[in-house]
Amino acid sequence: MQKETLSKNQKIILDYIEKVNEPTKAYSILHNVQKKGIKAPLQVYRALDRLVEIGKIHKIESRNAFVACKNSNCQISKATAFSICESCEEVSEISDHKLSKYLKTFQEKAGMKFNKYNLEFFGLCKKCSIK
Amino acid sequence: MQKETLSKNQKIILDYIEKVNEPTKAYSILHNVQKKGIKAPLQVYRALDRLVEIGKIHKIESRNAFVACKNSNCQISKATAFSICESCEEVSEISDHKLSKYLKTFQEKAGMKFNKYNLEFFGLCKKCSIK
DNA sequence: AACACTATGTAATAATATAACATTAAATAG
């Protein structure tokens, strides 16, 4: 799971996502890594799929965007929570032990056994609240 | 917020979503309501936007699909939780008072004030667990 | 060498969603 075991394209895409440090869209990634030899959407999507799978990045579903994981303990993408500012679109990954414990052990009445969750909070970040 | 106050297109779209009773995609809706005179994607998306806004339906972000709200107390779409079966794609809206109370009062360390959340749990439903 | 498995390259296309602009219906204020 270290960066060493990633393939060439996976490394390129991950490097870019880590560098921009904000939610980034697939076609924006594509445009920005074309100088590195990546030419087609599929090359990007394949790398993204794999990076999500191994937990190096996460998809912000409500934005169709990807962010690097900041949170070494988020169990390979199986338990993710984000706060999203509806004004400036800043996204940050929430790592709150009580929250993740609560959700991991949450049991629905219907008895379904969960193995994964994704939670997105929306609001105004501090900067945008002041304005 | 009753069905009476909905516009013609909104009623048509909502009726269809309530009838199919499972997550439904925008273009599937379009194909199925064309006999009612709805011809273009935009007519569907506009109605969907409004219906989401007033809480009659919800968007399942991870699936780009829409479901009717089963849950009269889910505060106009501001606090939603779903369970999603990764095998049969069955989706059901979770209404668990403790969960929603916990999430509504959740405060991030960074001090961001939330006004909305969406939570999606993934797993296997009872039927699919047996197989 | 044979096999399985993962990753790549490339072109075409599918699926999802919005922009722009013209028009009509409904609500409400004077």
Add this chain to the structure above:
DNA sequence: CTATTTAATGTTATATTATTACATAGTGTT
């Protein structure tokens, strides 16, 4: 009841997001 403004509609075109299909190449195992 009429001027104003607000919400909804109709239509065409286009933008954005994502996958199918097929051919090829690397990597590790037996």
